[in-house]
Amino acid sequence: MSGNDSGGRCYRVWHRTTYTYSDDVTSSYGRAYLQPREFAGQRVLSHDVDIDPVPSDRSVGADVYGNVTLYFHVTAAHRRLEVVGESVVEVRRPALPAAELPWEQARPSGGAAPLAVEFALDLQPPEITAEVTAYAAESFTPGRSLLAAVTELTSRIHRDFAYKSGSTTVSTRVADVFAARRGVCQDFARIGAACLRSHGLAARYVSGYLATDPPPGQERLVGADATHAWAAVWAPDPETPDGEGHWIGFDPTNDTFTDDRYVTLSWGRDYADVPPLRGIIYTDARESTIAVGVDVAPLGV
Numbered sequence: 001m002s003g004n005d006s007g008g009r010c011y012r013v014w015h016r017t018t019y020t021y022s023d024d025v026t027s028s029y030g031r032a033y034l035q036p037r038e039f040a041g042q043r044v045l046s047h048d049v050d051i052d053p054v055p056s057d058r059s060v061g062a063d064v065y066g067n068v069t070l071y072f073h074v075t076a077a078h079r080r081l082e083v084v085g086e087s088v089v090e091v092r093r094p095a096l097p098a099a100e101l102p103w104e105q106a107r108p109s110g111g112a113a114p115l116a117v118e119f120a121l122d123l124q125p126p127e128i129t130a131e132v133t134a135y136a137a138e139s140f141t142p143g144r145s146l147l148a149a150v151t152e153l154t155s156r157i158h159r160d161f162a163y164k165s166g167s168t169t170v171s172t173r174v175a176d177v178f179a180a181r182r183g184v185c186q187d188f189a190r191i192g193a194a195c196l197r198s199h200g201l202a203a204r205y206v207s208g209y210l211a212t213d214p215p216p217g218q219e220r221l222v223g224a225d226a227t228h229a230w231a232a233v234w235a236p237d238p239e240t241p242d243g244e245g246h247w248i249g250f251d252p253t254n255d256t257f258t259d260d261r262y263v264t265l266s267w268g269r270d271y272a273d274v275p276p277l278r279g280i281i282y283t284d285a286r287e288s289t290i291a292v293g294v295d296v297a298p299l300g301v
Contacts, residue, residue: 008092009260010045013209014295015085015227017277023285025081028074030279033207033266034085035060035068042264045088052082067266067274079285083277088299093260096147096248097235103146106235107200113245116234119202123270127174127194135178136195150233150250153195157188157252170271185229186271188252192231193270202234204247207274208265210254211296225296227276230258232267263296 015034035047051058055072063069074081108116122128139153162182170186174194177183183191193203210228230251237245249258266274 008090009211010088010090010299011209011211011263012295012297012299013085013087013089013263014293014297015209015276016291016293017083018291019081020289020291021079021281021283021285022287023283024077024079025074025281025283025285026077027282028078028081028279029281030070030072030074030083030277032070032072032083032085032277033067033274034070034083034087034276035265036087036089036208037067037264037266039264041092041094043090045090047085047087050082050084050086052080053078063268063273065266065268065273067268089263091260091263094249094258096257097237097246101146101235102143103140103149103199103201104143106146106202106233108202108234108236108245113202113234113236115244116202119204119234119269120197120200121269122194122197125173127190128198129175129178131178132174132191132194133198136198139195140199146233146235147248150196150248151257153192154250154252154257155255157191157195158255161188161191161252163188163253170275185251185253189229189231190270192250192252196231196233204232204234204267205270205273206230206232206249206264206267207271207276209263209294209296210251211261211263211298225294227265227292227294228253228262229271230262232258 034049036044038044049070051072053074053076056075058072060070108120140149164182168183168187174190177187189205193205196203207229212225230249232247232249234245234247268274
């Protein structure tokens with residue numbers, strides 16, 4: 001499993017979603033999580049979302065987790081809706097904390113880390129099963145350091161679950177992924193989060209992008225990237241404001257901690273909190289299709 005060091009990179013992120021319908025859509029309401037987050041390790045240099053047809057109403061706000069969301073309403077009749085987000089983002093590679101902290105001391109409490117407590121709770125309907133708890137216990141042995149435990153858990157998920165595109169949907173439960181032993185990045189992130197929560201640790205589900213490097217001697221393919229998902233574990237840090245601590249991102253799909261290849265879009269407790277795009281339409285159409293294209297291009301290289 002790879003480690004981290006200092007450094008930073010800049011990317012242009014392009015995310016296109018196209019819906020087509022077999023009949024007119026008379027009204028379309030949408031909510032988009034397409035603006036990357038601003039935080040200590042990431043800076044958004046520019047961002048814009050283009051929608052066709054042009055909405056009659058659009059507004060930008062923040063959800064309960066501080067993610068920036070765009071609301072829009074298209075009232076012109078249409079059989080095709082396209083939403084394109086484009087951002088320029090600077091990402092710095094995070095430093096990992098000292099490895100000596102026992103994982104038991106990373107459990108948040110209302111007094112020490114009130115904002116992290118919610119992320120330690122199970123979802124509804126519950127995802128923590130006896131199997132999840134037992135699987136996590138193999139890595140979270142008494143007194144072991146948080147970093148060592150998370151490192152091993154990440155590697156075990158990577159080894160024990162096969163990546164197979166199309167094998168699950170956004171509504172697939174963690175228990176079903178455990179039974180099938182296959183899934184995609186969002187499933188592996190959710191397994192990691194459930195394992196952490198089963199032992200009282202706080203876990204985020206993180207939505208974003210991963211800049212992929214082409215094979216040696218080959219040019220980078222536009223559109224080869226996709227939306228990605230990973231998890232993050234909370235760790236206490238008395239030097240942060242109000243002792244709010246910090247979050248350590250880990251990616252079971254690629255068996256690594258997150259670094260400056262990872263562009264964070266939004267975070268929540270689960271995928272349902274932060275889908276890139278969701279909405280409601282009014283139509284008599286019997287058929288529809290969706291096409292998604294993502295490109296994460298490094299700048300200045």
